[in-house]
Amino acid sequence: MIKKSLKQYCSEIDLWDTWMNNYKKYVPLFIKEATTKTDWETWDEDVFKEFFERSNGQCVSSLKQGYFTKNERQQIKEHWNELAPLLKKIADSQYHPLWEVYQEIKQWIRRFTSQDRKAATNRLIASLQPNLLCTIVNEDNLWELFSKLETYTTVEHIDFVGGNWFINSHKISNLFQKVLQPQDAMDIVTYPWQVLEHLRYIQGEKNNTNNYIEEKKELIEKNYNLILTGAPGTGKTHLARAIAKAMEAEYDFVQFHPSYDYTDFVEGLRPTPPDNNGNIGFERKDGVFKSFCKKALNSKTLNAIDNFNECWDKLINILNEQDYLQIPLLSGKSSFRLELNVNGDGLTNRTYENNDYSKDAWIHGMSKFFSKEQIYNVYRGLAGVPSGGHDNYRKAIIQYMIQNVGLLPYSKGTELFDSNKKFVFIIDEINRGEISKIFGELFFSIDPGYRGRKGLVKTQYQNLITDTTDPFYKGFYVPENVYIVGTMNDIDRSVESMDFAMRRRFAWKEVKANENTGMLDSLGNLKDGIVKKMNRLNNAIWNEETNEGIEGLSAAYHIGGAYFKKLELYLNEDASNLKEAYQKLWENHLRGVLFEYLRGSFNAADNLKMLEEVYYSEDITNDGVERQ
Structure with a gap:
C-alpha cells in the first residue's frame, strides 16, 4: 500500500466549520470563567451549560454515552469549590502540560462517579487547554488514530503510552500543529477527529475492495477456471x-x-543450432502453459536441488568477458577450447586452421555445438541428445561448472502430494x-x-x-x-x-465500471468527483436501472475507470488545472472510443454531441467537488 503524508490527508478533508467556530466561540470563555470563578453558580449560565452540563453536541467532543449521569453532575457541583482551584491551574497553563494536576482531577472526579468516566473527565480538561490536548477524548478512538496513522501515513512511529490519555493526546496535538503549522491551534482542532473518520472511510473502501476481490477468489477456487468480462477499461x-x-x-x-x-501455448517444434555439418534441425519445446504446469508440479517436491539456471548464466558471463575457456576432459588426457556460439546463448568447440584462433581461421562445418538444454539433460543424468554423441564434452562442462561457478549436484527430490501452493x-x-x-x-x-x-x-x-x-x-x-x-x-x-x-x-x-474503482485511489480527493462523472456518462450510454439509453448500445459499452485514470497524465502537481485535464481526457481518449461505439449507428453525430454535453454538464471546481 502506498502511504501518503499526514498533510496530504488533511488537504483531502473539508474542514468542519460549524464545529470549529463553536469551539473558537466557547473555549476562550471556558478558560476565562475557570481562571476567575470559584463557584459554578457564578459562571455564565450558557457557558457553564456548554462546558459541563451538555453531553451530546458539545463544542469540544460529543459524548452520547459515557458522560456523567445527572446524579454525578450534581455531586460534582456540590463540591465544585474543591475542583475549581485545579481547573484554574490548567486554565492558567496554556503552553505547559500539568501531568500531575490532570491525574489529581481524574482521581478527584472518580470519588463522585459510579464508574471511571474517562472520556467525560478527559473532555473537561481538554476544554481548557486547546494548545496542548486534542479533541478525541475517547481513549479507544485515540489509540485507533495512532494505529491508522502508522498504517496509512508516512508519519514516523509515535509511541502510544497505554493508560495515559493525557500524554497520548498531547502527542497528537503536537503532531498536527507541527504538520499544519497554524497561527492559532484552535484553527485545526477538528483535524484529529476528521482525519480519523477519513482514514476509517479509506479503510472501509479498502475493505469493500477486499470483499470484492474475495468474492472472485472464492469463485475461481470452486470452479478452477474464471473469465472476467466487461466493458473496456474496467480493470479486468x-x-x-x-x-x-x-x-x-x-x-x-x-x-x-x-x-x-x-x-x-502447449508445445511445438523449434529450430536447433546447426550441427557439425551446418544443418539445422528441429526439437520439441514446451509452450508457456505446459511449462507453467510443470512449475506447479515441481512445487510439490521436497529437498530438490537444481541451481543450473543461475550457474549457466555465470558461465555465459565468464565467456563474455574472456572469449574462451580451456576445459579438461574427464579422462584428464586432453582439453578443449570452449566459446560462445554466434548468438551468445549456447556453447561451441570450434575447429581452427593451424591453431590460428582468429575469426578468419575458423573452419565452418567442423564445430561441436552444445545448447543449454543439452547440458541440462546431462546435468540431470540423461543423454544430451538421443544418440549421446559428444556427451564426454558436456560432462566436462558440467564438471567445470561444479568446480568454478558453484553448480550443485542435481537431486530430483521427493514428490509431495499435499502441497497447497x-x-x-x-x-x-x-x-x-x-x-x-x-x-x-x-x-x-x-x-x-x-x-x-x-x-x-x-x-x-x-x-x-x-x-x-x-x-x-x-x-x-x-x-x-x-x-x-x-x-x-x-x-x-x-x-x-x-x-x-x-x-x-x-x-x-x-x-462493471462502477464496481471496480479502486484503480482511481491514486487520484486522492478527486476520486469521488471522477466516479460521479464516469457514472453520469455511462448512464447516458445505457442506464441499467431504467433500461434506457442509446439504441444499439448496452452496459457492455460503458467507459471503465482505466480511461479516467489517464487524468493523471494531464494534471499538474496541485490539480489546479482539473478543468483543462478533463478537456484533454475527452479529446485524446474518450471522444475516439465513443465515436467507434457509435460508428454507423442511427444519429451517431447527435448522440456523440449528447454524450459530450453530459460529460461537461456540471462545473468542476479545482478541489474535485462537483457543483450544480
Missing part, C-alpha cells in the same frame, strides 16, 4: 492479478492474439485468439472435473518426449493446483467468438 486484468495475489499464488501472464497458436495462469484478451486451435486436446484437460491425472491426454508431439523424468512423459494433464483466469470484452468486433463447449468450462463474472 488488474483484478485478475489482484485475485492471484489474494490467493497467495504464483502467477504468469500471456495475451492471446490472432496469430497465437498451439505451439506457443497455488498457481494462477492469466490469459488476457482470451477471445482474441482462436481458442480451439490454441488449446487443442487441452480442451478436455482444463475441465474442472478432469483436473489432475484423470485428465491425462496425449499431446501432438508426445512421441518426441524421450526424457523419462519429464512429469508429462506419459501424457499431459493440468495439475490440481493450477487455476486459469481469462479476461475479455464482448464488444470487440474483430475477435473470435468462444464456442459454448468452451464457455461451459469457465465460470463467468462481469466486471
Whole structure:
C-alpha cells in the first residue's frame, strides 16, 4: 500500500466549520470563567451549560454515552469549590502540560462517579487547554488514530503510552500543529477527529475492495477456471492479478492474439543450432502453459536441488568477458577450447586452421555445438541428445561448472502430494485468439472435473518426449493446483467468438465500471468527483436501472475507470488545472472510443454531441467537488 503524508490527508478533508467556530466561540470563555470563578453558580449560565452540563453536541467532543449521569453532575457541583482551584491551574497553563494536576482531577472526579468516566473527565480538561490536548477524548478512538496513522501515513512511529490519555493526546496535538503549522491551534482542532473518520472511510473502501476481490477468489477456487468480462477499461486484468495475489499464488501472464497458436501455448517444434555439418534441425519445446504446469508440479517436491539456471548464466558471463575457456576432459588426457556460439546463448568447440584462433581461421562445418538444454539433460543424468554423441564434452562442462561457478549436484527430490501452493495462469484478451486451435486436446484437460491425472491426454508431439523424468512423459494433464483466469470484452468486433463447449468450462463474472474503482485511489480527493462523472456518462450510454439509453448500445459499452485514470497524465502537481485535464481526457481518449461505439449507428453525430454535453454538464471546481 502506498502511504501518503499526514498533510496530504488533511488537504483531502473539508474542514468542519460549524464545529470549529463553536469551539473558537466557547473555549476562550471556558478558560476565562475557570481562571476567575470559584463557584459554578457564578459562571455564565450558557457557558457553564456548554462546558459541563451538555453531553451530546458539545463544542469540544460529543459524548452520547459515557458522560456523567445527572446524579454525578450534581455531586460534582456540590463540591465544585474543591475542583475549581485545579481547573484554574490548567486554565492558567496554556503552553505547559500539568501531568500531575490532570491525574489529581481524574482521581478527584472518580470519588463522585459510579464508574471511571474517562472520556467525560478527559473532555473537561481538554476544554481548557486547546494548545496542548486534542479533541478525541475517547481513549479507544485515540489509540485507533495512532494505529491508522502508522498504517496509512508516512508519519514516523509515535509511541502510544497505554493508560495515559493525557500524554497520548498531547502527542497528537503536537503532531498536527507541527504538520499544519497554524497561527492559532484552535484553527485545526477538528483535524484529529476528521482525519480519523477519513482514514476509517479509506479503510472501509479498502475493505469493500477486499470483499470484492474475495468474492472472485472464492469463485475461481470452486470452479478452477474464471473469465472476467466487461466493458473496456474496467480493470479486468488488474483484478485478475489482484485475485492471484489474494490467493497467495504464483502467477504468469500471456495475451492471446490472432496469430497465437498451439505451439506457443502447449508445445511445438523449434529450430536447433546447426550441427557439425551446418544443418539445422528441429526439437520439441514446451509452450508457456505446459511449462507453467510443470512449475506447479515441481512445487510439490521436497529437498530438490537444481541451481543450473543461475550457474549457466555465470558461465555465459565468464565467456563474455574472456572469449574462451580451456576445459579438461574427464579422462584428464586432453582439453578443449570452449566459446560462445554466434548468438551468445549456447556453447561451441570450434575447429581452427593451424591453431590460428582468429575469426578468419575458423573452419565452418567442423564445430561441436552444445545448447543449454543439452547440458541440462546431462546435468540431470540423461543423454544430451538421443544418440549421446559428444556427451564426454558436456560432462566436462558440467564438471567445470561444479568446480568454478558453484553448480550443485542435481537431486530430483521427493514428490509431495499435499502441497497447497497455488498457481494462477492469466490469459488476457482470451477471445482474441482462436481458442480451439490454441488449446487443442487441452480442451478436455482444463475441465474442472478432469483436473489432475484423470485428465491425462496425449499431446501432438508426445512421441518426441524421450526424457523419462519429464512429469508429462506419459501424457499431459493440468495439475490440481493450477487455476486459469481469462479476461475479455464482448464488444470487440474483430475477435473470435468462444464456442459454448468452451464457455461451459469457465465460470463467468462481469466486471462493471462502477464496481471496480479502486484503480482511481491514486487520484486522492478527486476520486469521488471522477466516479460521479464516469457514472453520469455511462448512464447516458445505457442506464441499467431504467433500461434506457442509446439504441444499439448496452452496459457492455460503458467507459471503465482505466480511461479516467489517464487524468493523471494531464494534471499538474496541485490539480489546479482539473478543468483543462478533463478537456484533454475527452479529446485524446474518450471522444475516439465513443465515436467507434457509435460508428454507423442511427444519429451517431447527435448522440456523440449528447454524450459530450453530459460529460461537461456540471462545473468542476479545482478541489474535485462537483457543483450544480
